[in-house]
Amino acid sequence: MVNLSGITVIVADRHPLVRRALGSLIDAEPGFAVLGHAPDADTIGRELRVHRPHVLLVEPEALGGDGLVVLPTVLAPSPRTRAVVLADEPSSALERHATHHGAAGLILKHAPPDELFSALRRAVEGLGGPWPLTAPA
Numbered sequence: 363m364v365n366l367s368g369i370t371v372i373v374a375d376r377h378p379l380v381r382r383a384l385g386s387l388i389d390a391e392p393g394f395a396v397l398g399h400a401p402d403a404d405t406i407g408r409e410l411r412v413h414r415p416h417v418l419l420v421e422p423e424a425l426g427g428d429g430l431v432v433l434p435t436v437l438a439p440s441p442r443t444r445a446v447v448l449a450d451e452p453s454s455a456l457e458r459h460a461t462h463h464g465a466a467g468l469i470l471k472h473a474p475p476d477e478l479f480s481a482l483r484r485a486v487e488g489l490g491g492p493w494p495l496t497a498p499a
Contacts (some may be wrong), residue, residue: 369486370415374400374424375448381470383446384419391479397475398469402426403436410440416486419469421448424455430463437464444485 366412371388373380373396386394388422398409401425418437422429425436430447437443449456452470462466466485472477 368395369417369482370395370397370413371417371419371482372398372400372406372409372415372443374402374406374409374418374420376401376421380421385477387475388419388482390477393407394479394482400424403432406436407439410437410443414440415443415468417482418443418445419448419482420445421450421471422460424489430465433463433465444488445479446485454465478485 364444368430371394371491373381373384373388375384378401379399381399381401383463385399389396393465397413397415400406401466402424406420408417413494420439425432433445437445445464446467447465449468449470457468466488467481470479473481
């Protein structure tokens with residue numbers, strides 16, 4: 363099991379307000395630290411090379427036109443970093459796409475904070491899905 367006393371995170375989202383809000387929320391939680399923020403794939407790559415965090419929390423659109431397809435390339439400078447995808451809406455297609463391209467977790471933007479922290483912990487522990495993505499029937 364991973365020592366959960368210090369999970370480090372890079373927050374990647376196109377929207378500055380979302381990046382800052384998520385960063386503040388994560389930093390305020392004991393056992394977590396945000397090391398950087400990124401609006402796009404180039405900045406994500408730089409942040410990963412410099413900080414090598416445990417987790418990259420990333421919205422697919424921040425990765426650019428190809429989205430999750432480039433996730434393995436973006437993570438290459440920091441091979442131990444796990445990606446948790448930040449999604450706007452539930453979608454089993456996105457869930458499959460994220461898994462196929464190496465995401466270790468997925469969380470909806472409207473999820474409660476405890477689910478976010480759980481997703482980050484599960485990613486670091488290598489537990490991955492199943493993710494609470496699809497709405498209950």
